[in-house]
Amino acid sequence: MRPLSIAASTMTNACGVGTRAVQRALQSGTSGLRRNDFEPAASLATWIGRVDAVDASRMPDAFAAYDCRNNRLAQLALEQDGFMTAVRAAALRHGADRVGVFLGTTTSGILSTELAYRARVHGEVGSGDALSPEHYRCRHSLFATTEFVRAYLGLRGPAATISTACSSSAKVFAVASRAIAAGDCDAAVVGGVDSLAMSTLYGFHSLELLSRERCRPCAVDRDGISIGEAAGFALLDPQAEAAVCLTGAGESSDAFHMSSPHPDGAGAAAAMRAALADAGLAGGDIDYISLHGTASRPNDAAEDRAIAGVFGAATPVSSTKGWIGHTLGAAGIMGALTSELALRLGWLPATLNCVHVDPAFACAVVLQSRPMPLRRVLCNAFGFGGTNCSLVLESAA
Amino acid sequence: MMPLAIAGIGVCATGMANWAQAQSALLSAASPTLDPLPRLAPECLPPVERRRANATTRLAISAAMQAVEGLLPEDVEQLATVFSSSDGDGEVLASMLAALAQPQVVLSPTLFHNSVFNAPSGYWSIGSRSRAASITVCAGAASFAAGLKEAQVQVRATGRAVLYVACDAPFPAALASFARGALPFACALRLVPAAEAPPGHGGCIDLSVRDPGPQAPEIPVTELQARFSGNAAADALPLLLCVAARRRSRIALPWLDGSRLWLDYQP
Numbered sequence: 142m143r144p145l146s147i148a149a150s151t152m153t154n155a156c157g158v159g160t161r162a163v164q165r166a167l168q169s170g171t172s173g174l175r176r177n178d179f180e181p182a183a184s185l186a187t188w189i190g191r192v193d194a195v196d197a198s199r200m201p202d203a204f205a206a207y208d209c210r211n212n213r214l215a216q217l218a219l220e221q222d223g224f225m226t227a228v229r230a231a232a233l234r235h236g237a238d239r240v241g242v243f244l245g246t247t248t249s250g251i252l253s254t255e256l257a258y259r260a261r262v263h264g265e266v267g268s269g270d271a272l273s274p275e276h277y278r279c280r281h282s283l284f285a286t287t288e289f290v291r292a293y294l295g296l297r298g299p300a301a302t303i304s305t306a307c308s309s310s311a312k313v314f315a316v317a318s319r320a321i322a323a324g325d326c327d328a329a330v331v332g333g334v335d336s337l338a339m340s341t342l343y344g345f346h347s348l349e350l351l352s353r354e355r356c357r358p359c360a361v362d363r364d365g366i367s368i369g370e371a372a373g374f375a376l377l378d379p380q381a382e383a384a385v386c387l388t389g390a391g392e393s394s395d396a397f398h399m400s401s402p403h404p405d406g407a408g409a410a411a412a413m414r415a416a417l418a419d420a421g422l423a424g425g426d427i428d429y430i431s432l433h434g435t436a437s438r439p440n441d442a443a444e445d446r447a448i449a450g451v452f453g454a455a456t457p458v459s460s461t462k463g464w465i466g467h468t469l470g471a472a473g474i475m476g477a478l479t480s481e482l483a484l485r486l487g488w489l490p491a492t493l494n495c496v497h498v499d500p501a502f503a504c505a506v507v508l509q510s511r512p513m514p515l516r517r518v519l520c521n522a523f524g525f526g527g528t529n530c531s532l533v534l535e536s537a538a
Numbered sequence: 539m540m541p542l543a544i545a546g547i548g549v550c551a552t553g554m555a556n557w558a559q560a561q562s563a564l565l566s567a568a569s570p571t572l573d574p575l576p577r578l579a580p581e582c583l584p585p586v587e588r589r590r591a592n593a594t595t596r597l598a599i600s601a602a603m604q605a606v607e608g609l610l611p612e613d614v615e616q617l618a619t620v621f622s623s624s625d626g627d628g629e630v631l632a633s634m635l636a637a638l639a640q641p642q643v644v645l646s647p648t649l650f651h652n653s654v655f656n657a658p659s660g661y662w663s664i665g666s667r668s669r670a671a672s673i674t675v676c677a678g679a680a681s682f683a684a685g686l687k688e689a690q691v692q693v694r695a696t697g698r699a700v701l702y703v704a705c706d707a708p709f710p711a712a713l714a715s716f717a718r719g720a721l722p723f724a725c726a727l728r729l730v731p732a733a734e735a736p737p738g739h740g741g742c743i744d745l746s747v748r749d750p751g752p753q754a755p756e757i758p759v760t761e762l763q764a765r766f767s768g769n770a771a772a773d774a775l776p777l778l779l780c781v782a783a784r785r786r787s788r789i790a791l792p793w794l795d796g797s798r799l800w801l802d803y804q805p
Contacts, residue, residue, distance in 0.1 A: 184643070247654065255638050262639040277716040283626065283655055284678035291794075299747060300794055301684040302676045304626075304655035312673055319691045325747060339638045344650035392671035394663035399590075400651040411669055525651055526660025528672065 142318050142419050144388045144535070148328075148381035149227030151218055152478045154371035154465040155190030159221030163465075164482060167490055170510065172464050174355045174367050181256065182342040187351040190369025190466030191337060192217070207289040209250035209280040210336040210370075215290055218334070218372035227376050228294050231328050234380075241298040241326035242291040243316045245309025245333040247470035249302075250280035252338040286334050290374075298326040304470065306524030307433070308392075309333060310373070311473025314532055315390035317377050328381075332374035333471035341469060342368055348400060356436035356467070358460035359445070359506045360495040363436045369466025373474035375481075385481045388517075388535045389422065391415025395527025402440050402523065406447025409433075409521065412529035413451045416519060420533040424452040427533070428513070429489055430504075431480045431520035434460025435467045442501065444521065449503035459507040463493030473522035477532055480518040484536045487514045540694045541744040541804075543735030544781065546701075546728030548604025550575070550597055551766070552721040557604055561782040563762060564775070570762050575722065582665035590648050591661050594627040597724045598658035598705035599665060605701060605726035606666075614666045617728070618692060619659060619701045621674040622685025624770035625718055626655045628709030636712070658705060681706075682773035683745075683791040683799040689729055690745050699730045704771035719768030725778065740781050741805040747793075748800075757789060777803060 151159060155173025156166035166173060174188045198217050200208045219225055232240050257271035279285055287302045299320055303312045310333020317329035335341075345351050345368060352365035377387065393415060395408035402409070417424060430452070433444055441460075448458060461479050468475050483490060491510040498506045516536050523529045549560035553572025563570045578596040579588050582603055591599070598621065606614045630653050637645050654660070656674040663672060671692075677684035682704045689702035705724035709716055732742045757776045766772030773791055780787045784805040790798035 182643075255635060258635040259639040262636075272713070272715045274715075274717040277718075278678060281716075282624070282678060283676040284624075284681075288678065297795065299684075299687065300677060301688065303673060304676055305659070305672075305674050306654045306656055316673070316675075316688065319688075319695045323691045323694050325687070325691065339643070340634055340645075340650070340653065343638060343643050343645045344634075344647075344653065347645040347647045347650050392673070394659070394669050394672050396663045396667050396669050398664070399587075399654075399657070399660050400647070408669055415671075524656070525654045526656040527663055528656055528660065 142389060143322065143379060144386040145318055145377045145379055146381045146383035147385050147387065147481055148376045148378040148383050149224050150375040150478050150481060151222035151224040152373035152475060153192060153218035153221060154468060154475060155192060155369050156464050158194050158217060167464060170493065172355060172493055174466055179337050181339050185342055185346055185351065186353055188355050188367040189337065190367060192370055204289065204293065206275055206279040209253040211250040211286050211334055212289045214336045214370060214372045215286050215334045216293060218374060219293060224374055228330060231376055231378055232296060235327040237295055238297040239327040240296045241317060241320050241329035242287055242296055242300040243303060243313040243329055243331050244287045244290060245303045245313050245470045245473060246283060246286055246335050247304060247306055247309060248335060248338050248341055249283050249285050251340055252336065254281045255339045294330060305528040306526055307469050307472050308522040308524040308528045308530040309470040309473060311522035311530035311532055312392065314387055314477065315392060315530065318387065318390060321379060328376065328378035330374055330376055333474040334372040335468055335470035336370040350437050352436060355494045356462050357494040358432065358434035358436040358462050358492050359441050359498050359502060361497045361499045363438060363441060366435045366437055367466040369468045371465060371468035371471040371475050373471055373478050384537055385484050386535050386537055387532060389416045389420025389533035391419055391531045393529045397527050400525050402443040404443055406443035408527055408529045409444055409447035409523055410451050412531040413447065413519060416531035416533050422517065422533065427452060427456055427517050427519045428515045429483060429518045430456055430458040431476045431518060432458050432460040433521040433523045434462055436462055445502045445504050454503045455505060457489055457507050458504045459490050459492040461490055473530060476520040476522055477534065480520045480534050484515050484518055484534060487512055489513045541732040541742045542690055542693055542729040543732045543742050544727050544740035545699065545730045545736050546605035547740050548601040548726035550600040551723040560778060564779045564782040572765060580665065583661060587661055587664055592627045592630050592652040592657060594705055594707045595658040595661045597707060597722055598703050599662055601724040601726040602662055602701060602703045605728045615668045616670055617668060617699055617701045618670045619662060619672040619703065620685050620689040620692060621659045622681045622704045623676060624678055624681040624706050628707065628713055628718065632710045632712045679770055680793045681770040683793050687745055687799065693729055693731060697731055699728060702727045702729055704774055706769045706771040719766060721766050721769060723766050723769045723772040725771065725774040741803060744802045746800045757787060777801060
């Protein structure tokens, strides 16, 4: 693909509000995970990556109809790192109708419906607009957060929510690059926003996929995932100067099972190969791989096999889920933005909480964060339904 | 932009179990009688997945299968797919909400994995043994147009065929207050570069976000279309009518902020 500058970016997750706060936590080795204290699902003995600032944040009156945890999280993230200023400048330069918005989410503002529905079942009187058509459109539906973000940023270009489970906000990069190449827009805001919800916490519990401790990706004793919430955004603008560019995207399907990965990671390997081909690179050109690395036993094993098959065993790999948890629809962009950070800092993040790497693994799992000059990074995001997406980011320097 | 040819077409909706029935309903002068669909059991799915798959997945796949009829399995495997829906599966949502409202929450794992918006895509990939790229998009009332746009952009980017499937279904009574559409509707379009249009293809389409100006006469809403009001996937109906009638036209698809995406159709 034609290189696409990441002209601005911002992320908010359990490690902090804004990229600078997240960077401090990453570099000091501080996990953002905590024992589950999320009231609507408090009975689950697991660990979560919660963003405290969401609880205290408020939406402006003009956006009252959009008020829900997911949109608050989106708004909180948009206000960090000068992101709004960068988007305003892009809208002035290109025209607001020439800047697209493509966001990933798996559950949008479903929590607001879960709580309203529970209140209705228990005969509690909810607020007048609970479960109304407006509630559905502005808070619950999968397009709600994209519609909110687009309005909040004052953009009028093409827009869509991409919802392919945990690959959603990796795929937004591919969608934006195609839309820009096709001339449908000149620049695009891409992102991912997913917030804590009963459906996902109880859902992963039903599949026995929740860890009872902090998740430990790649570890011999890993026992499942820790669910987190996060919002991240990037402004992609081919005309902008930037330290890091998106240079490749690859997508594939597993054709295997709805909630288990192909044991050999055949679909994952196909996505990685497609991303390399899109970037015009060979496996040996990649300096570091940011794993999907959820800490689920079969997922990590399949990803290890897939990587060993495509890259061999020498390329350093790590997962940041031990810091922020598995942020589902935001996982793709969390991987992309931590990779961007790694490229800018010349620094490899460790696989936090992993002490002993699974001896069955072939890959070089990074256990200690360390400085290392990086030119090219590949990041992975895979999801239910056997959906896979890999991205290649390159340092422009 | 690059025009696309419709190389395959499928419809599965109330009163229109396939494209042949849809053509009759679309071209009929009489008021349409719309028989409810039977329980769908798409043959391409292995028996276990056929049992597990949720209703919108079976609806979407029933339309998709028609659009690839006559293709060799190895060609179906190569087909990238784009799915769109405004609302996903309301039955699954209602079952999840009911379970989550209980004092002791017990959720079925199958219900949970069926709750992902890309469930139709995942089952399709299993049924067609396709490892090709697949994406699922939503843009509220503009969902049909957003998916068609993504399909067009993908064909342009790769020069290869894309199977586009749009699907929406009613919500159950427990969620009636959301006021969604009353009838299920899915359609599938196998889109190829116009230069590679096979003999007997369904005509060519082109899409533009730019307003072509006031000269474009709008196609009046038919009675059939009105019956599917509130179902975003049924925004395909004006296009399907023009394909059935082999009628050249410019169609205004619902787009963002109440604006239109312009679709030119050439038989």
